[in-house]
Amino acid sequence: MTRHLLADDDLTPAEQATVLDRALALKASRHAERPLEGPQAVAIIFDKPTLRTQLSFTTGVAELGGYPMVVDGNLAQIGTRESVADVARVIGRQVSAVVWRTHGQDRIEEMARHAGVPVVNALTDDYHPCQGLADLLTIREHRGELAGQHLAYVGDGDNNMAHTYLLAGATAGMHVRIGTPASHQPDAGVLARAEAVAAQTGGSVLVTADPVEAVADAGSVATDTWVSMGQEDERSGRQGEGSPFAPFALSTELFAQAAPDAIALHCLPAYRGVEIAADVIDGPRSVVWDEAENRLHAQKAVLAFLLEQHRDGT
Numbered sequence: 001m002t003r004h005l006l007a008d009d010d011l012t013p014a015e016q017a018t019v020l021d022r023a024l025a026l027k028a029s030r031h032a033e034r035p036l037e038g039p040q041a042v043a044i045i046f047d048k049p050t051l052r053t054q055l056s057f058t059t060g061v062a063e064l065g066g067y068p069m070v071v072d073g074n075l076a077q078i079g080t081r082e083s084v085a086d087v088a089r090v091i092g093r094q095v096s097a098v099v100w101r102t103h104g105q106d107r108i109e110e111m112a113r114h115a116g117v118p119v120v121n122a123l124t125d126d127y128h129p130c131q132g133l134a135d136l137l138t139i140r141e142h143r144g145e146l147a148g149q150h151l152a153y154v155g156d157g158d159n160n161m162a163h164t165y166l167l168a169g170a171t172a173g174m175h176v177r178i179g180t181p182a183s184h185q186p187d188a189g190v191l192a193r194a195e196a197v198a199a200q201t202g203g204s205v206l207v208t209a210d211p212v213e214a215v216a217d218a219g220s221v222a223t224d225t226w227v228s229m230g231q232e233d234e235r236s237g238r239q240g241e242g243s244p245f246a247p248f249a250l251s252t253e254l255f256a257q258a259a260p261d262a263i264a265l266h267c268l269p270a271y272r273g274v275e276i277a278a279d280v281i282d283g284p285r286s287v288v289w290d291e292a293e294n295r296l297h298a299q300k301a302v303l304a305f306l307l308e309q310h311r312d313g314t
């Protein structure tokens, strides 16, 4: 059965740990593994804007010995010009893996059903599992073993990053605390999955409308934009006067409620003075540039893992 990374809990706790170990090893020795030697091609498709993801997948595939083929979603018009299933069948005959940034999770699930090669979610409306792996790698580097650690996220609880922190953090055995207004709760199904995973790993999940409760004593505090890609029409309500997220901004004062040596995470792009204070993102405990670099190492590790599983037919 072909394995994919469509959501964070597609990796078991043991697999996630293996991928993170491998990412650390690849970071230490960037050209150590070349499973795509040939070169084999990887299609990297964007239906939404990108900077970090295009850079890190392009570099990563090249470093793995492969050929990164960036496909412009505006030209391909997947699902409009032809069905997702037909595109998947065509792409799968050409390349060794597919990386796709798109809108609905149903689209990437459809791609995975028909491509016949591993499919990696490079962000959908629901999840951003590559960022999740990069963030866990960053936390591991700065704060050590993940299990038992307290990871807080404040901001929009109903977006891809909130869902990713719930699932990826629970898989790692972390205590995940989401601080978000009652109007923007995480998806109930995702929360139930995170709770089930946490019950196996010894982690826990909590969603609270009290930002201080979310960050209290946390070793890692993350936030994200209040206007995700595709929500631009809602910008004034989300970022403007009276924003429901205002109490959840990662201000200097809120960050001070976390552990004294806590690190601050943001997947970027960031809006200083909106969801995060400049003093926090540009301060000494910000790890955002490490996070951005770790996209490369985490994605190389997960691609190598999925390709091996596919080749071995496991």
Ligand code: NVA
Pocket: 123, 128, 159, 160, 161, 224, 225, 227, 228, 229, 267, 268, 269
């Ligand atoms: N929630 C953000 C993440 C950007 C990496 C978005 O979807 O735009």
